[in-house]
Amino acid sequence: MRFSGVRKVFGSTVAVDRVSFDVHAGEFFSILGPSGCGKTTTLRLLAGFERPDEGEILLGGERIDGRPPWERPLAMVFQSYALFPHLSVARNVAFGLERRKLPREAIADRVRAALELVRLDPATFADRSTRQLSGGQRQRVALARALVLEPPVLLLDEPLGALDRKLRKEMQGELRSLNRELGMTFVYVTHDQEEALTMSDRVAVMADARIAQIGAPVEVYERPRTAFVAGFLGEANVFDTEGGHRVAVRPERMELLRPGVSVSTARTARSGEVLDLVYLGDRTHAVVRLESGADIRVAIGRGGAIGVEGARWKRGDRAIVVWPTADAHPLEDG
Amino acid sequence: MRDGSKRSPRARIFAWLARRDRLRAWALLAPGTSWLVAFFVIPVVIVGGYSVMERGLYGGVEAGFTLEPYGRFFDPLYLTILARTLWLAALTTILCLVVGYPMAWAIAAAGRWKHALLFLVVLPFWTSFLVRTYAIMFLLRDTGLVNSVLMTAGMIDRPLTLLYTPGAVLAGLVYGYLPFMVLPVYASLEKLDPALLEAAESLGARPFARFVRVILPLSLPGVVAGSLLVFIPSLGAFLTPDLLGGAKQVMIGNLIQQQFGAARDWPFGSAASFILMALVLAVVYMFLRRGAALPEEV
DSSP states (O other): OEEEEEEEEETTEEEEEEEEEEOOTTOEEEEEOOTTSSHHHHHHHHHTSSOOSEEEEEETTEEOTTSOGGGSSEEEEOTTOOOOTTSBHHHHHHHHHHHTTOOHHHHHHHHHHHHHHTTOOHHHHTTSBGGGSOHHHHHHHHHHHHHTTOOSEEEEESTTTTSOHHHHHHHHHHHHHHHHHHOOEEEEEESOHHHHHHHOSEEEEEETTEEEEEEOHHHHHHSOSBHHHHHHSSOOEEEEOTTSOEEEEOGGGOEEEOTTOOOOTTEEEEEEEEEEEEEOSSOEEEEEEETTSOEEEEEEOOTTOHHHHHHHOOTTOEEEEEEEGGGOEEOBOO | OOSGGGSOHHHHHHHHHHHOHHHHHHHHHHHHHHHHIIIIIHHHHHHHHHTTSEEOBTBSEESOOOOHHHHHTTSHHHHHHHHHHHHHHHHHHHHHHHHHHHHHHHHHTOGGGHHHHHHHHHGGGGSOHHHHHHHHHHHHSTTSHHHHHHHHTTSOSSOOOOTTSHHHHHHHHHHHHHHHHHHHHHHHHHTSOHHHHHHHHHTTOOHHHHIIIIIHHHHHHHHHHHHHHHHHHHHHOOHHIIIIIGGGSOOHHHHHHHHHTTTOOHHHHHHHHHHHHHHHHHHHHHHHHHHHHHHHHO
């Protein structure tokens, strides 16, 4: 699937500004960004609910941007689930198959299989009203309703947003394995960076109607191209080097040492003062004010020694912050 | 000093009422209930009583018991009136639905013009229904606007008979009751989640299937409410058939009016009223049962 120079304007707001990207077959592709960045509009352009003002959308080499939604070989899972309230669970799942005029028995078989696929027992749930379902169950019905059509591409619009944290984790794993088992292409829109990093083969980070960076989770996390990407995915210390370059260093790449320790040439060192210690459960962050005036966060006490390591430092301590020079990533503007 | 003794008697009564939920419910229901008992229940009982009493010579009733007025209703003359009434009311409802549904849809989709359009729908209520019906008469009569225009344009030689026809009655009824269809249908369409329509589209539903499978079933409560609000008053209509239908298009409402007026046959008028009421109840029951059953069936 290809998005090529697509632009969409609503009134005086540019929602999607000449965005181009490719999605490979079978890939779990996430579009990540804060609200209002244009990620949902991008998905709606794919689904056919919006028509692009410029550019092309191709699927399997064929242009689809002129086609109405019902003629696109895609299925979508909505943020609000959008289950039909007047239909039972089974009839909701059967909706798309009925539009394809499949024989009744074939529909019943595939509905049953789809419900099993999303781990809803057909005997219990098939005839229930969607109003009797919990949020997690609705989510599964919405997923089954889209999967049952076996579309080459499945679009998901923040489908886990309304679920609690534990259920969300569980569904993340299930979505990932569905993507692998079914060999279906998933295009997943989310504002949750952790979700995007853990599930995706590739992530497109969007900001201000444009794509800031596309790449594998490791790539966008470890080598962010802009300050925005560095700050949106996890935490990053962004500051200017003496050479006038802007760089980003992850807190966990940094080390906090006592003054007077010698540092190898492959590492950069800056001295400063510990301003605060922030306990985060699995790690502690020391907030250090450098002599240049910049505040940076350094992860201390990894590997089970959190309490001990944290206790070794206190506010006001003089310290040297050290990081491998190779881990300071130069950033582009934006 | 105790707090309660300082409060006014009125405040104490309200506090006492607030502590007694059931009493409060009764207090809230009392005004409406008394009104309905005085001006609905009692009159209905009186009319019911009249319908089985003897006819008075100069109107009114005389003591006695008879079912003769009900028997008389099964005369072919009156059955024709009943059939015409049912037919016209049903046709009015269907036409209101056919005209009103797209209108309600357009208003629900009108965005910022929504409120202005709704205002236009209820605007006719600012004038008396009588005045508006007379206006239709001026439009339809032999020397009326429609005939004048057609004659001037040379499309006809002699005026068409438009007034005092079933068509004129139908036009008047549809015009009069259209807002009662548009408003409830609009209310149910307005609540429709746009994501449901998009979900239907992305699942392969073309506009027609989207309408039949999603929009229509979900707006059915509005359709049922609108149909009842049009059908029931159409059954009892007497002003419109009187003015636009004349002597040839008598509906059951006109019949009842005549019995209490010129014919001075109160028992028969009362019996006809009760038959109309039974009919309305039967229709409402049917509609509500259908309406309640539908969501599961579709």
